[in-house]
Amino acid sequence: MFIAHKRFAPLAGALAIALMGAAVAPVVLAQDAAPAGEQPAEAAEAAPQVDPAAVVATVNGVEVTEADLTFAAEDLSQELQQMPAEERRAFLLRVLIDMKVMAGAAREQGMAETPLFQQRLAYLEDRALRRDYFAETIAQKVTPEAVQALYDQFIADFEPQEEIRARHILVETEEEANEVKAEIDGGADFATVAGEKSIDPGAANGGDLGFFRRGMMVGEFENAAFALTEVGQVSDPVQSQFGWHIIKLEERREASPPSIDQVRPQLQQQVLMQAFDETVDELMNAASVEIPDPDLAAAVEAQQALEDEAAARAEAEAAGEAAPAEEAPAQQ
DSSP states (O other): OOOOOTTHHHHIIIIIHHHHHHHHHHHHHHHTSOOTTOOHHHHHHHSOOOOTTOEEEEETTEEEEHHHHHHHHHHTHHHHHTSOHHHHHHHHHHHHHHHHHHHHHHHHTTGGGSHHHHHHHHHHHHHHHHHHHIIIIIGGGOOHHHHHHHHHHHHHHOOOOEEEEEEEEEESSHHHHHHHHHHHHTTOOHHHHHHHHOOSGGGGGTTEEEEEOTTSSOHHHHHHHHHOOSTTOBOOOEEETTEEEEEEEEEEEEOOOOOHHHHHHHHHHHHHHHHHHHHHHHHHHHOOOOOSOHHHHHHHHHHHHHHHHHHHHHHHHHTTOOOOSSOOOOOO
16 A cells, blocks of 8 residues: 655665655745644645845845745754754754855855866756756646545455454463463453553553554464454463463454544655655656766666565555554563
8 A cells, every 4th residue: 555666765765765855845934943743734734935036134245035044944954853942943044154255265166167166057947946846847737636536446456354353462471371360260350350450551550551563562462362253352362472371352444544633744755755756757768878987877776676675565565455454562
């Protein structure tokens, strides 16, 4: 269902995440950061409109604008996350003032005319254009309609899996486990005994593990738990790498698919990855690329082949999987 695409995956940290942050940077500056947990779209509705050309300072006759603040926020996003929202705007302006002063000094010394600087300038121009292309061409394809279509396909492919809810009591030795089992068989309340005698961290809530599916617990525990056929049934002691368990079946059900709101971030990311792959593939197929160094060319080709193989494998593995409706409990 949710898979890593071949081109997007290796660039996620270096490009896509940064670019997505850049796409919402003006919103963040406009309101000095959205409240925790607020979605960008919601933040945009609440944020006042900012004129990118508005002048916020003048340094030696050179204007510093709201757009400059936004660009600085893109480059300094990690630093901004470490400071209170109300301090960010002043911090960015201080950085820009320093930048303007030092850049002016560099120009006076002729540094802007050197061949190396011109090469750096061309690189930075390409990087900025790539960022804008991503934001204006690729990210714009993440529409409500595209997200809904992907969710509809997920629902159509969803295959319910059996889930059970169980409690357990964990002790260190078989002798202790047999004593606990005898106590339960004698009528003692399972949850109470769990709270008193289980060494598992979940003992405080009566040993309740919540719902889980096959593959989420260690094998010995899982086999014993799913072998219970009637609600309320208690297993014989079973050993795993953690110790000895006594398991009580509480409920059985078939997992239902998550709502679209529960998986919306994953769906949006999936649409973005697909749009990124399709767009870059189309551009690369039309591009002429020459790498004179045969060793470097072979290394580039080998990296791409590995990424393609990993993406294909992930897609194959995800083809029959459904996104979990609930967070998986910790293995016991």
